[in-house]
Amino acid sequence: MSPLIVHWNVDPVIFHIGAVEIRYYSLLFVSGFILGYYIFKGYLKREKINQDVLDPLLYSLLIATIIGARLGHCLFYQPDYYLGSWSGFWEIFMPWKGGLASHGGAIAIIFAMIWYARKYGRKNGFEFWWVMDHIVIPTCFAGAMIRLGNLFNSEIYGNVTSLPWGFVYELNGETLPKHPTQLYEALGYTILGAVLSWLYYKKADKLYRGEIFGIFFIALWGIRFLIEFVKEPQVMFEQNMTLNMGQLLSIPFIIAGIVILVVSLIKKKPFLAAQAVKSK
Secondary structure (H helix, E strand, O other): OOOOOEEEOOOOEEEEEOOEEEEHHHHHHHHHHHHHHHHHHHHHHHOOOOHHHHHHHHHHHHHHHHHHHHHHHHHHHOHHHHOOOHHHHHHOOOHHHOOOOHHHHHHHHHHHHHHHHHHHHOOOOOOHHHHHHHHHHHHHHHHHHHHHHHHHOOOOOEOEOOOOOOEEEHHHOOOOOEOOHHHHHHHHHHHHHHHHHHHHHHHHHHOEOOHHHHHHHHHHHHHHHHHHHHEOOOOHHHOOOOOOHHHHHHHHHHHHHHHHHHHHHHHOOEOOHHHHHHOO
């Protein structure tokens, strides 16, 4: 076995406060939102938008992410369990028992941002597409931190690999090295976030409204689609599928990203809020 193989047996619980477990996943999940808060705060300052809109944005994103991701897991991956009995149904409202799906979170965030832009955007000089262009950048980094949380939970990993950087997830009773797909996704999202950040700070005056949002959808869900090829099935019904549920759910997002990007390049509305005001 390669000397680079990692025997992963890290306890997912950092410490206890009474009966409450403090996990790496929870800490990284919350840290991703805190990081995103300060990144977005910099965007508001740069584009001279009232920073009072920041707190309601954070609350909207947090609530939408948890509710959407939980419903996404329950309805996309295990509907027979969660809708098949009253006991299963009530577990939908218990996200601490595990089970969050990023596709569901993405859908809920879009609806939350439509509401947010209507409530706060009109009087502060921005609209839905401006919001989406800006929140997707910190979302890349938050997504990377969540995937690191999955690593500490020893979950959502890949098939057996002969590559030298495989992980043996010993807490799950694994004895063979497997693809650390959590790290693949975390790295991919971090690189995407860095590229989009560079576009924002260096090329914003040449970008159009919706362009970064479209690129984000194509790249992020494209990364997810490709990595799914080496990921273990998350639920039993995926075992005989050519494309698994994660891939099937990613395809509409990729197509949506292409449409958004094309429309953005056709309409050519200035990217920055300050530019949009000057162009009127």
